[in-house]
Amino acid sequence: MSVLLIAEHNNKEVRPFTLNAITAASQMDGDVHVILIGNNCGDVAKSLSEMPAVKKVLHAEAAHYENYLAENFSPLVVKVSENYSHIVSSANTFGKNLMPRIAANLDISQVSDITKVISADTFLRPIYAGNAFATVKSTDVKKCITIRPTSFEPCETSGGSAPIEKIDATEEFALSKFIKREEVKSDRPELGTARVVVSGGRGMQNGENFKLITDIADKLNAAIGASRAAVDAGYISNEHQVGQTGKVVVPDLYIAVGISGAIQHLAGMKESKIIVAINKDGEAPIFSVADYGLEADLFEALPQFLEELNKL
Numbered sequence: 001m002s003v004l005l006i007a008e009h010n011n012k013e014v015r016p017f018t019l020n021a022i023t024a025a026s027q028m029d030g031d032v033h034v035i036l037i038g039n040n041c042g043d044v045a046k047s048l049s050e051m052p053a054v055k056k057v058l059h060a061e062a063a064h065y066e067n068y069l070a071e072n073f074s075p076l077v078v079k080v081s082e083n084y085s086h087i088v089s090s091a092n093t094f095g096k097n098l099m100p101r102i103a104a105n106l107d108i109s110q111v112s113d114i115t116k117v118i119s120a121d122t123f124l125r126p127i128y129a130g131n132a133f134a135t136v137k138s139t140d141v142k143k144c145i146t147i148r149p150t151s152f153e154p155c156e157t158s159g160g161s162a163p164i165e166k167i168d169a170t171e172e173f174a175l176s177k178f179i180k181r182e183e184v185k186s187d188r189p190e191l192g193t194a195r196v197v198v199s200g201g202r203g204m205q206n207g208e209n210f211k212l213i214t215d216i217a218d219k220l221n222a223a224i225g226a227s228r229a230a231v232d233a234g235y236i237s238n239e240h241q242v243g244q245t246g247k248v249v250v251p252d253l254y255i256a257v258g259i260s261g262a263i264q265h266l267a268g269m270k271e272s273k274i275i276v277a278i279n280k281d282g283e284a285p286i287f288s289v290a291d292y293g294l295e296a297d298l299f300e301a302l303p304q305f306l307e308e309l310n311k312l
């Protein structure tokens, strides 16, 4: 029994959530093999081989693997999967796109977004937007699992020396083509991995007022989050959305400003270590999960907060 972990990377470096997924995989079984599918990604293979939890790296290279397309990646994972009892990836856009194709091809039921490995076949996962947890036992011979990255610590990245085995590429999938990628370049920490997140909601009233959030985020080296209402109203773009249909974040500090605390928002942030809420409505549900609550008008509180931060 071995676990096959699918690495997410950009041909230069491993994406951070892969480290959390390796930790989860190693709790299913100690024999974790990582499959690396890419083009000119020898450095990524080397860095994976140095992770002590990784026992082998399977490395496939081809021009059509240069850009990630689930249609090209899944046939290779399915081909390799016969030697494995578990196939694992992160429950982010990468894994959510790739894993269902693999599970469907193997005719097995995927177990999604697990937060805990109870045993090799039993897992804990949140349901009803995080309001309940289901303990799921999979009776499939092979298990396809996506893990919630923020529920597992990243694995160690040095000290190992796993062998790297070259494997053959599968053919290019003819019906889908990679056209282009548009990435938002930002010097800020990534929302999913930031230690501090400052989020704004509908209470911000418009996009320009988000400058109040940005100024504070700059001072705290924080990522910027938002509620869906703020995103839907066009105050900020949707990669900032936190919640059930946005990103799940577990920072050390989460500051929610002008956010009421709907369950779908809480599903994405309530595991944060310290939650601070600023809201003018003392009855707002966000206060029920907040460690520190400030009942105040954000247009008065945020400038005062910034003034204090400027004194530091």
Ligand code: FAD
Pocket: 200, 201, 202, 203, 204, 226, 227, 228, 229, 230, 241, 242, 243, 244, 245, 246, 247, 257, 258, 259, 260, 261, 262, 263, 264, 265, 268, 278, 279, 280, 281, 284, 296, 297, 298, 299
């Ligand atoms: P509101 O609920 O309108 O709250 C605004 C808050 O700002 C209020 O509490 C108000 O008191 C406060 N406020 C207003 N003015 C000020 C001021 N001057 N000073 C201080 N406070 C002020 N939502 C998400 O966030 N993420 C998701 O991923 C998500 N997914 C969803 C999925 C589904 C299937 C559904 C049905 C909904 C989802 N939602 C999600 C939407 C969610 O239900 C709420 O509608 C949304 O979170 C509300 O956003 P909000 O708190 O910014 O707005």
